[in-house]
Amino acid sequence: MHEFELIERFFAPLACRNVSVPLGDDAAVIECSGSMAVCTDTLVAGRHFLPDAPAEAVAWKALAVNVSDLLAMNATPRHYTLALTLPQADDAWLAGFVRGLDEAQHAFGCCLLGGDTTGGQTLTVTITALGELRGVPWRRAGAQPRDALMLTGPVGAAALGLKQLLGEVCLNEEMVAAQLKPRLPLDAWQALADYPVHAAIDISDGLVQDAGHMAAASGVGLRLYVEKIPMQKGVADWCARQHDWSLPLAGGEDYQLLLSVAAQTAARIEAAGLAVPIGEVIEGEGVSVLHHGQPVSLANGGFQHF
Ligand SMILES: Nc1ncnc2c1ncn2[C@@H]1O[C@H](COP(=O)(O)OP(=O)(O)OP(=O)(O)O)[C@@H](O)[C@H]1O
Ligand SMILES: Cc1ncc(C[n+]2csc(CCOP(=O)(O)O)c2C)c(N)n1
Numbered sequence: 675m676h677e678f679e680l681i682e683r684f685f686a687p688l689a690c691r692n693v694s695v696p697l698g699d700d701a702a703v704i705e706c707s708g709s710m711a712v713c714t715d716t717l718v719a720g721r722h723f724l725p726d727a728p729a730e731a732v733a734w735k736a737l738a739v740n741v742s743d744l745l746a747m748n749a750t751p752r753h754y755t756l757a758l759t760l761p762q763a764d765d766a767w768l769a770g771f772v773r774g775l776d777e778a779q780h781a782f783g784c785c786l787l788g789g790d791t792t793g794g795q796t797l798t799v800t801i802t803a804l805g806e807l808r809g810v811p812w813r814r815a816g817a818q819p820r821d822a823l824m825l826t827g828p829v830g831a832a833a834l835g836l837k838q839l840l841g842e843v844c845l846n847e848e849m850v851a852a853q854l855k856p857r858l859p860l861d862a863w864q865a866l867a868d869y870p871v872h873a874a875i876d877i878s879d880g881l882v883q884d885a886g887h888m889a890a891a892s893g894v895g896l897r898l899y900v901e902k903i904p905m906q907k908g909v910a911d912w913c914a915r916q917h918d919w920s921l922p923l924a925g926g927e928d929y930q931l932l933l934s935v936a937a938q939t940a941a942r943i944e945a946a947g948l949a950v951p952i953g954e955v956i957e958g959e960g961v962s963v964l965h966h967g968q969p970v971s972l973a974n975g976g977f978q979h980f
């Protein structure tokens with residue numbers, strides 16, 4: 675199959691229709707009236723997913739991790755581009771990949787503007803996503819002393835799912851699903867439009883490491899309470915058995931949002947069931963973690979590529 679035939683057959687059906695110039699020219703053209711958020715994330719076989727991961731899951735995750743960054747910025751997903759490097763053009767793999775992308779597009783409300791397809795040794799998927807700001811951008815730099823820190827959902831399952839895929843533990847399919855096809859907190863995010871958020875970040879590299887980015891950008895310290903952090907029962911049980919909280923604190927790929935909000939806003943957000951308080955912002959620097967009052971130190975702070 676030729677490169678152009680492949681694009682026409684697999685990717686043209688996913689293309690945005692309601693844009694000035696859609697997929698097919700040297701570049702797409704879109705009209706925009708307000709502010710747009712733009713982000714890029716790459717998935718590399720062997721680094722971000724196991725080489726035998728289902729194609730549907732790879733596609734879903736590639737779009738989900740980008741949409742997660744848009745949500746963290748307070749932007750509604752609209753469009754994306756796809757750069758794909760394939761070791762070979764395998765019909766069945768591509769059909770699965772397009773199914774996963776189609777499902778993700780519908781779930782996240784965005785469509786394909788264009789991209790690039792090349793041959794290469796390592797399967798690599800790079801997506802650049804564009805979203806429309808729905809208010810002020812939620813920056814990492816806005817956390818203020820006495821703010822409450824809130825998390826939109828549980829953490830730790832994706833890291834436990836990876837352990838299961840690697841054969842290190844045998845638990846249940848919920849963890850594997852969290853690793854392969856992470857769900858985003860879309861409903862909570864929709865409702866959060868009505869609340870003033872001082873700072874936000876999505877949890878991709880691990881809660882403590884990403885909280886550290888918020889702390890550094892804001893020039894404050896953050897304090898987290900392990901017993902308040904939401905986690906799936908399987909994760910909590912595993913951590914309690916091992917006396918080790920590194921999965922929810924540093925495992926990463928959770929794609930929940932960490933928010934810093936004024937204490938009175940936090941009470942309303944919690945009452946609406948949109949996020950739970952897990953700590954607070956203090957004067958100082960860095961992230962400290964307490965478990966029933968005892969400091970927790972982590973051997974490994976979070977995911978690092980190098
Ligand atoms: N190669 C690069 N060229 C230009 N800017 C980059 C590059 N890599 C990262 N950045 C920028 O650095 C900032 C931090 O990037 P990073 O990838 O750590 O973001 P993140 O959202 O924390 O991580 P994730 O990749 O898990 O979504 C972002 O503003 C990003 O655009
Ligand atoms: C095969 C395999 N090895 C390791 C991991 C774990 N992992 C990969 S990327 C990442 C953080 C986000 O990365 P980025 O900062 O690039 O967005 C984590 C925790 C995995 N999922 N699959």
Ligand SMILES: [Mg+2]
Pocket residue numbers: 742743746875876877878
């Ligand atoms: Mg991010």
